[in-house]
Amino acid sequence: MNKTVVEAPGIFHFLTQADGVGKFLFGVLCVMSVLVWGVLLQRAVKMYADKTKEKQFNEQFWNANSLEDVSKMVEAQHVQHPFANLTRTVMVAKQQFSGQKAGRLAEVGGMSEYLTREMRKALDEQSAKYESGLTLLGSIAATAPFVGLFGTVWGVYRALVNIGMSGAAGLEQVAGPVGEALIMTGVGLAVAIPAVLAYNMLNRYHRLATGRLDAFAHDLYHLALVGEVSQMSPQKRKLSEVPAAA
Template structure:
């Protein structure tokens, strides 16, 4: 009997196929969450990469003395840059002033508010969908744990039904439990790592946007 039990191998796919309905439901939820997380991770990676690249190009033009009129006309070249959108908001508000000598105090306040709204909007855009990564990272292990508990319950039910407490009876249920735990962790770990990575990148963009808005208003003050 011992030799037969030791010689029995439970492959992951076989365990999933023969798992109970509840465990299969748990696994399906975790797999779907994992696929969605990886879709978000890949999309956000390219979005952040493009934002960083086009922000560098935009700042080169802005600080190298290009006129704001010319820079505004080239906004389509920097559409992936959050700083370019902040500039666009400030410049658009500035153009509402019919005076040539610069904005007065009320309009200057309006420009500052426009810059702040743009920063908030760009922050929200960059942060969009990343909360799903945080949610998956926080909940997937517990969903997997639920599958684990359910699998262990099935193991005890098997013992109760057969009246025999040996490895051949307990192993399938325990294996189901371990599969649920493993997939829960497999979904959670990349999600948490990616969320922290994107949050770190987001903080850099927010800092850059705030610094840029200060430079924008300082230039207006000097030229006003």
């Protein structure tokens, strides 16, 4: 005796029965999913590249004889990396400070204060770059479940309308809208969960990368000041070591 196997309708079968609102919400969730995976893949590739460049730059930096050699190396190789950019900022700031004949408000406080301000600006700019995409991921993670929930509510509403218009709660009246409603809930979760995981991963990378960059900035700051003091004449160096009068 042959048995007829009835295939269960797939997701696209239910979507073909959705109205304009349901299709629009499904499209919004699809766009959100593309944005999540696009940001995640882009940042993952950049994170891997930055990690490799960071290791190479640290080796070259600490094996160099002076900051001037590091600066020449950075300019010659056209290195584009947070550590290299910070080093370039410090060297440019030193040259600008030393080349000023007339005092400016920016130079008030001496070389130490000037370097601190320039490095802080560079660190803030890099921190903003590290946070790129986090706002988008957080927004999608927070809104995608509610978009799917709205689709669920709309599907149930359509099912109730069909029942009211037909006067009978037949399976053919409720199967399509209810199936659409369940699918929208699942799609909303499928978009939100990767967004949350990606947000947490990138946020952790941001904290760790910022910590490493801050530690490097601390070392670079002191190396820049030590180099400045070592280039003074013996008379100026002796005067700089005299404590200020009370």
